[in-house]
Amino acid sequence: MVLTGHHNIVYAYELGTLVEKLEQTFQATGVTDCFNTGVGSNSIFCKGCKKWVHKKCSGLKRLTKDSDFQCSRCQGTARPIDGRPQSEVQVGSDKLDVVASFCYLGDMLSAAGGCDLATTTRVKTAWKKFKELLPVLLSRHLSYKTRGHVYSTCVRSAMLHASETWPLTKPNLQRLQRNDRAMIRQICNVKPEDVATTRSNELLTLLGLEDLNLILKERRLRWYGHVERSSGAIKTALDMQVTGSRGKGRPRMTWKQVTERDRKDWKLSTTDPHDRNTWRSGVRSAMRAASQLPGRGSTDVDVAPVPAR
Incomplete structure (x- = not known):
C-alpha cells in the first residue's frame, strides 16, 4: 500500500494526539515522577553509575530527593563480591593478590570453597579430550572393551583429576555422572530415542568400566x-579446628x-x-x-x- 501526502498528514496528526494522551496519562498517574526526582517507591537513582539502587543497598534510612546520591560502589566503599575487603596480602616479604579463583596443579580453587568450579572445569577438559579421541572411541575396528579402556585412561582420568580432594555434593556428583554417561552413550552409539530404555549399567558392562x-x-x-x-601439612590441615561461629543451617x-x-x-x-x-x-x-x-x-x-x- 502506498501512502499519499494526505495519508501522511493524517498519520502524523494521529501520532501527535497519541503522544499527548500518553503524557496526560503519565502526569495524572505520577509514573514519571520517579524519573524526574530520581526516587522510586523503594529505590534511588545513582548519579555515578546511572543505575537504580535498592533502599536496602543504599544505606539510607529514608529515601529522599537527593540528585547527588552515589552508591557505595561508586564511592569506593563497597566490599568485593567474594567478601574480602583487601586486594592483596603480605606473606613475609612477598605481596600476593587476592583473587576469586586460581588454578593449582590443574585443580581450580575458589574463594567460595567447595568444588563446584573444580568439577565444572574438569568436565570441560574431559569433553575436550573426548572430542580429540572421537575417531578412536567410535572406531568399529576396535572392541568395546578396548574403547572403554581408552576412555578410562584418557578421558575419565582427565575428568577425575584431583578428585581425591573434592568434598562432593549431590549436584557435583550428578554433574560428573551426567557428562560421563553422555560420553559412554556416544561411544556405544545409543540413539536419542533409545536413551530412556537403555540402562547405564549395561553400557558400563559392555565397555568394561566401573561406576x-x-x-x-x-x-x-x-x-x-x-x-x-x-x-606433614596435610595431616595438620585435616585435624585443624577453625574458630568462630557458624551461620544458620547445616554447613556443607x-x-x-x-x-x-x-x-x-x-x-x-x-x-x-x-x-x-x-x-x-x-x-x-x-x-x-x-x-x-x-x-x-x-x-x-x-x-x-x-x-x-
Whole structure:
C-alpha cells in the first residue's frame, strides 16, 4: 500500500494526539515522577553509575530527593563480591593478590570453597579430550572393551583429576555422572530415542568400566590413607579446628566427613589406615564387593569388534 501526502498528514496528526494522551496519562498517574526526582517507591537513582539502587543497598534510612546520591560502589566503599575487603596480602616479604579463583596443579580453587568450579572445569577438559579421541572411541575396528579402556585412561582420568580432594555434593556428583554417561552413550552409539530404555549399567558392562561413584569413593579412601599416614601439612590441615561461629543451617560437609561416610558405607571403620598394606587391600576388597552388587553387573566382559562397514 502506498501512502499519499494526505495519508501522511493524517498519520502524523494521529501520532501527535497519541503522544499527548500518553503524557496526560503519565502526569495524572505520577509514573514519571520517579524519573524526574530520581526516587522510586523503594529505590534511588545513582548519579555515578546511572543505575537504580535498592533502599536496602543504599544505606539510607529514608529515601529522599537527593540528585547527588552515589552508591557505595561508586564511592569506593563497597566490599568485593567474594567478601574480602583487601586486594592483596603480605606473606613475609612477598605481596600476593587476592583473587576469586586460581588454578593449582590443574585443580581450580575458589574463594567460595567447595568444588563446584573444580568439577565444572574438569568436565570441560574431559569433553575436550573426548572430542580429540572421537575417531578412536567410535572406531568399529576396535572392541568395546578396548574403547572403554581408552576412555578410562584418557578421558575419565582427565575428568577425575584431583578428585581425591573434592568434598562432593549431590549436584557435583550428578554433574560428573551426567557428562560421563553422555560420553559412554556416544561411544556405544545409543540413539536419542533409545536413551530412556537403555540402562547405564549395561553400557558400563559392555565397555568394561566401573561406576563413576565407586571410582570416586576408591580415590578418596586411598588418599585418606596417605593423609592419615602423613606427618606433614596435610595431616595438620585435616585435624585443624577453625574458630568462630557458624551461620544458620547445616554447613556443607567437609572432606573428612565425606571420607568418614565412605568408610562407613564400605565397612572400613575398623580398618587401620596407618597400616599401608592392610588399608590398601581393604579398599580393594571393598571396591570389588561394591562393583559386584546386584544391578551393577560384572565388568569382565569382552565384546567382539563390530565389522567395519
